[in-house]
Amino acid sequence: MTKRAESKYKIDRRMGENIWGRPKSPVNRRQYGPGQHGQRRKGKVSDFGLQLKAKQKLKGYYGDVSEKQFRKVYEEASRRKGDTSENLIGLLESRLDAIVYRAKFVPTIFAARQFVNHGHVSVNGVRTNIGSYVCKAGDVIEVRQKSKQLVTVLESVQLAERDVPDYVEVDHQKMVATYQRIPSLSDVPYPVQMEPNLVVEFYSR
Structure with a gap:
C-alpha cells in the first residue's frame, strides 16, 4: 500500500486544488496549504516552480507514484514516437x-x-x-x-x-x-487542469 494513503488529502491542500474531484476534499473548505505556514502570502512562482508543481500534481494524481518510477515513465514516453506529453498521459492511463x-x-x-x-x-x-x-x-x-x-x-x-x-x-x-x-490528454477526465507539457520541460532541463 502506498505510503501516502493515510494522508492523501495533504496532496490536495499542498496543490491548493481538489485534484481527484472528491466531495470530501479539505480544499473545498480550506483553500490554503497544510501546516503553520499554509496561509502565508505566496510570491510570484518561477518557471521552475510551475514545472515542479505540474509534475507533483500529475504524480500525486496517480497515487503519488515514486519519483524513480515516474521518471521511468517519462523516459519511456520520450523514447516513443510522437508528442512526449501525450505519450506520458497515455502511459500513465495504461x-x-x-x-x-x-x-x-x-x-x-x-x-x-x-x-x-x-x-x-x-x-x-x-x-x-x-x-x-x-x-x-x-x-x-x-x-x-x-x-x-x-x-x-x-x-x-x-x-x-x-x-x-x-x-x-x-x-x-x-x-x-x-x-x-490509449487515450490522449483531451480524453482523460481530470477534475483539474493537468499540464504534462510542463512536466516534460521539468525533466528535459
Missing part, C-alpha cells in the same frame, strides 16, 4: 491501477493500487498484482470471482461523482473492463 480506478471498481486511485496488490484482479485471465503493469489496447481486466462481492467494489460502482471514460468499456454486472484504446 497502468493497471489507473484502469481499475477508471472502471470504478474502487473509489480512489490509492484503493486501486491496494486492490491490485492484494491480487483481486486478472488481466486476460492471468492474476496480476502489480499496479504499474502497463496494459495494451484490447486487454481485458476482470475482478476475480471471489472479490466481486466485496463491499468496497459494490459501493464504488454506485458512485455518482465520476463517470467511466469512453476508452474503457465496462460491464459492472460481470465486473469486467476492456481497455479499448
Whole structure:
C-alpha cells in the first residue's frame, strides 16, 4: 500500500486544488496549504516552480507514484514516437491501477493500487498484482470471482461523482473492463487542469 494513503488529502491542500474531484476534499473548505505556514502570502512562482508543481500534481494524481518510477515513465514516453506529453498521459492511463480506478471498481486511485496488490484482479485471465503493469489496447481486466462481492467494489460502482471514460468499456454486472484504446490528454477526465507539457520541460532541463 502506498505510503501516502493515510494522508492523501495533504496532496490536495499542498496543490491548493481538489485534484481527484472528491466531495470530501479539505480544499473545498480550506483553500490554503497544510501546516503553520499554509496561509502565508505566496510570491510570484518561477518557471521552475510551475514545472515542479505540474509534475507533483500529475504524480500525486496517480497515487503519488515514486519519483524513480515516474521518471521511468517519462523516459519511456520520450523514447516513443510522437508528442512526449501525450505519450506520458497515455502511459500513465495504461497502468493497471489507473484502469481499475477508471472502471470504478474502487473509489480512489490509492484503493486501486491496494486492490491490485492484494491480487483481486486478472488481466486476460492471468492474476496480476502489480499496479504499474502497463496494459495494451484490447486487454481485458476482470475482478476475480471471489472479490466481486466485496463491499468496497459494490459501493464504488454506485458512485455518482465520476463517470467511466469512453476508452474503457465496462460491464459492472460481470465486473469486467476492456481497455479499448490509449487515450490522449483531451480524453482523460481530470477534475483539474493537468499540464504534462510542463512536466516534460521539468525533466528535459
